[in-house]
Amino acid sequence: MRWWDIDPVLELEKDLFPEDAWSRGMFWSELAHARGPEATRRYVVAVDGDRLVGYAGLAASGDIADIQTVAVARGQWGTGLGGRLLTELLRAATAFECGEVMLECRIDNVRAQKLYERYGFEAIGFRRGYYQPGNVDALVMRLTMESDSGSAAGSAPEQGTEQGTEING
Template sequence: MTTAVLREMRWWDIEPVLELEKDLFPEDAWSRGMFWSDLAHARGPHATRRYVVAETPGEDKRIVGYGGLASAGDVADVQTIAVAREHWGTGLGALILTELLRAATAFECTQVMLECRVDNVRAQKLYERFGFEAIGFRRGYYQPGNVDALVMRLNDPSTSVSVQGTEING
């Protein structure tokens, strides 16, 4: 079980998040500007985004995961989820996804969409556990590697969150 604590992502988290991003997704890492842009829409009464980081507890706090969701109308999109390799298999990915689905429910979204690399079977299994279903492909979506994306959809994210029952600390 993970010992990381989730909290809202803030602008000062971008640099450590970028380090993790570049380690995990060297060919198609997000840019600093992409994170800045999404965080600009994650605060205030008209927020359309929810970004969280997973941080180790104690004095030596370190970001070991993050995730983001964007909403538009009644549809949300999981923009990104990442977990440091040393935390794979600890439930941290499920914790982050649970928080993003809670945000989708709070945004009153009835569907959640996402794209996942076709070669990322670990992530696909996580999403399937939450009730996501494959609905199509986006050819060459991940560049510059020209890797296809599997498009997945979850109907009624509130049901999936209540089934998972994962608690968030902090």
Template sequence: MRWWDIDPVLALEKELFPEDAWSRGMFWSELAHARGPGSTRRYLVAYEGERLVGYGGLAVAGTDSEGGDAVAADVQTIAVARDHWGTGLGSRLLTELLRHAQAFEATEVMLEVRVDNTRAQKLYERFGFEPIGFRRGYYQPGNVDALVMRLSDPAAAPAAPAAPTAPDSSPNGPGDGPANGVQGTEIHG
């Protein structure tokens, strides 16, 4: 994700999370920590043509193996446009975030998910996340609890399966769809 992605990200954010959408300033702040030496964030966007259809972000804390301390990662956000639910895009975004957690040498990955978001909980469980607690009234307004989940070994998480490609869908010939899965969707970080 880059600064020029913030406007389409905000539009999708407000569509999906109208009551607790992140602000422009929150995304700017996260991106400020996503580049250069000592970066502690990684944010991805998924486009289908010119349209943003998903995004995700990861933060890390701790030091690398040179410092000897454990590195913990936290999935900050994952969002997929409603018309792309069930396409595997959420799995692909999570796979990429976990790949970056490994690159940051994270020994565990945490996340919070609304207790009423069973679709997301099932996705995280497929990747090996386990519930470890609750944060009461975490999502505002509405005072909705968050389920806290942890993945103890990011390297052991399964990768997202590649989505099937449609025949003759690519200028390269039959079956030569995009290498990164969901037909016509590209993930950029």
């Protein structure tokens, strides 16, 4: 993700997460930590032609990574794009030498929960009222990375994707 991606990312963010969308400042802050030799973040976007159709981000601290966001345009649901974005984040977690990857997922977002479960994430708890202002609970999930190969335990096979969709950092 680059600075010029922020406007289309914000449009998609507001469409998919109207109650708890990230602000422009939040994305700028994340991008500031995603560059240079001390980078602790990885953000990617998916484009189909000239249209941004997805984005995802991960933050690392020590040996733990945290998936910050994964978003796929409604017209791309069911194409495997969410899995491709997640795969890119797991590669980044491996590059950051993280042993675990954590995430929070809205308790009512069953589609996302199923994606994470296919990749080996397990539910480990809840965060009450985590998503504001809607006061929606979050399901906390964890994936333990394999130490010998550096890959994610239980990685799901890649699914088919629409032609022309590219993922860029």
